[in-house]
Each structure stands twice: as C-alpha cells, then as structure tokens.
Amino acid sequence: xxxxxxxxxxxxxxxxxxxxxxxxxxxxxxxxxxxxxxxxxxxxxxxxxxxxxxxxxxxxxxxxxxxxxxxxxxxxxxxxxxxxxxxxxxxxxxxxxxxxxxxxxxxxxxxxx
Amino acid sequence: xxxxxxxxxxxxxxxxxxxxxxxxxxxxxxxxxxxxxxxxxxxxxxxxxxxxxxxxxxxxxxxxxxxxxxxxxxxxxxxxxxxxxxxxxxxxxxxxxxxxxxxxxxxxxxxxxxx
Numbered sequence: 001x002x003x004x005x006x007x008x009x010x011x012x013x014x015x016x017x018x019x020x021x022x023x024x025x026x027x028x029x030x031x032x033x034x035x036x037x038x039x040x041x042x043x044x045x046x047x048x049x050x051x052x053x054x055x056x057x058x059x060x061x062x063x064x065x066x067x068x069x070x071x072x073x074x075x076x077x078x079x080x081x082x083x084x085x086x087x088x089x090x091x092x093x094x095x096x097x098x099x100x101x102x103x104x105x106x107x108x109x110x111x112x113x
Numbered sequence: 114x115x116x117x118x119x120x121x122x123x124x125x126x127x128x129x130x131x132x133x134x135x136x137x138x139x140x141x142x143x144x145x146x147x148x149x150x151x152x153x154x155x156x157x158x159x160x161x162x163x164x165x166x167x168x169x170x171x172x173x174x175x176x177x178x179x180x181x182x183x184x185x186x187x188x189x190x191x192x193x194x195x196x197x198x199x200x201x202x203x204x205x206x207x208x209x210x211x212x213x214x215x216x217x218x219x220x221x222x223x224x225x226x227x228x
Contacts, residue, residue, distance in 0.1 A: 008153065043117070043203055043219030044156065086154055098144075098161065098168050098209065101217065106154040 003027050006089055006104030015113050019076040023089035023104045026070065030091040030102075033065050035074045038086045038106065047087075048074065079111045116140050117220035119204050125226045126194055133190045134223045136204030144168075145187040146205040146217065147179060156203070162187055163209055194227045201225070 006023045013019055021035075032051055036044035048063040050056045050072075056063045062075040072091070076083055089104040117138045126132055138145060146169070147159040161169035162181040176192045187204060204220040 038154075041222075043205075043221050045219065046216045049216070088154075088156060098163070100158060100161070100169055102158075103156040106156070108154075 002105075003102050004089065004091060004104040007107055008105050010108040010110060012110045012112065013079055015079060015081060015111055017079050017111070019079050019083070019109060019111075021074040021076075021087050021089075021107050021109070023072050023091075024070055025072075025091060025102075027091075027093065027102075028067075028070065029093040032092045033063070033072050034090040034101070035061075035063055036088040036090055036103075038088060040085075044088055076109075079109075081111050081113055084110050117204055117206055117218050119202075119220040119223050121223060122221065123224050123226075125228065127228055128194055128196060130194050131190070131192045132194060132225070133188055134202055134204075134225075136187045136189075136220060138185055138204075138206040138218070138220075140206055140208075140218060142206040142208045142218075143184055144207050144209045145181065145184075146207075147187065147189050148203040148205060148219075150201040150203060150222070152200070160187075160189075194225075196227050199225055199227045 004025045035048045037047045038044040050063050053065050053067045060077045064073040086106040086108045088106040090101045120135050144163045146161045150156045160179040165181045178190045181187045201222045203222045205217040207215045207217045
C-alpha cells in the first residue's frame with residue numbers, strides 16, 4: 001500500500017463546475033499537507049498548504065484536512081479552462097528536521113468551455 | 114529570472130551511456146532536491162542536499178550520484194543508463210527552517226529518454 005493514495009483520473013468537468021480532488025494517506029505522523037498544480041510539460045507549483053486539520057481558503061480554492069480520517073481534499077469553485085492541469089497532493093511529517101515530501105500520483109483535471 | 118533552472122531540458126541517449134543533469138537556483142535557498150517523475154506522473158524524491166551535505170538518500174541505484182559543488186547548484190550524474198531510467202527529473206529548492214514546512218520550488222524538468 002502506498003503511503004499516499006490519489007485517484008489519477010482523468011476528471012473532465014464543464015466550465016463553472018465545482019471540482020473535488022481527494023487524497024488518503026496511511027502515515028498518521030503527517031502534519032503538513034500541500035496541493036501542487038502541474039501544467040503540461042512544466043514543474044509542479046505550490047497551490048495550497050495547510051498544517052494539521054481544518055480548512056483553508058484562497059480565492060476559488062479550498063483545502064480541507066481531516067486527520068481523523070486521514071483524508072485531504074481540494075475544492076475548486078467556478079472552475080475555469082485555465083485550471084486544466086494535474087493536481088498533486090503532498091504531505092510530510094518533517095521528521096528529523098528535514099523537508100521530505102511524499103506525493104500522491106496526481107489527478108489530471110480537464111475543464112472544458 | 115528563472116528561480117530554478119535545469120539543463121538540458123531534453124536528453125535522448127542510448128542504454129549504457131553516462132549522462133549528467135545540472136540544476137541551479139537563484140533563490141538563496143540552502144536545500145536542494147532531485148525528484149523522478151515516471152510516465153504515470155508519480156513524483157518521488159531521490160536525494161536532498163542541505164548546505165552541500167547529503168541529507169536524504171532514498172533507495173536509488175548507486176548508478177545515480179548527486180553532487181553539490183555549492184548551495185546554489187545540484188547536479189545528477191547517471192552511469193550505465195537503463196531503459197527504466199526514462200522519466201522526467203525535477204530539481205527543487207527550499208529554505209529549511211526547523212519546525213515548519215517551507216515551499217519547495219521546482220525547476221522545469223529534464224526529460225530523459227533512454228533508447
């Protein structure tokens with residue numbers, strides 16, 4: 001079993017839809033949870049970052065962490081064609097004082113006009 | 114100015130060859146990373162250097178040897194290339210502050226194809 005599980009999709013939605021992306025994990029020591037966005041043929045870029053449980057909102061994006069269920073989500077409201085990308089969840093426990101990220105497989109999202 | 118740059122962007126080579134990929138960051142960060150992304154987009158850490166010191170070394174064949182001449186540069190040398198080494202290799206950097214997570218900034222990737 002992988003430490004972080006993420007449905008690779010692809011996920012295809014019409015413009016304006018609400019998108020829900022999810023990851024589950026097995027390591028209860030994870031404390032830091034991130035979502036990266038990766039456009040085709042580009043490097044990943046950090047989209048959202050949350051520490052421990054709870055919600056965090058940034059514009060059209062909301063990240064949720066439920067540590068009791070070991071489940072994290074990213075919601076995209078009013079999705080746009082420019083949101084079409086692969087979304088990777090990542091997490092770490094910062095053990096040993098160093099920043100080792102464990103990534104999910106990434107979910108490919110296509111938003112069509 | 115590009116924050117994290119990698120050269121070359123594309124690398125096509127024959128099995129058995131030796132090749133190097135170079136990475137440079139101009140963000141003033143003290144920690145750099147190499148990741149491998151396979152054809153299914155799965156991104157996995159290979160190595161990390163903090164102030165030129167190796168701090169993360171995942172289970173990677175010893176044909177892969179990272180080298181950090183200074184804080185701003187991290188190179189990856191691969192000996193005796195195999196078909197399974199075909200992937201996109203990403204360099205990343207961050208500033209390590211013990212006790213909390215920092216953003217890792219990724220380069221554009223080097224697409225390696227071994228024939």
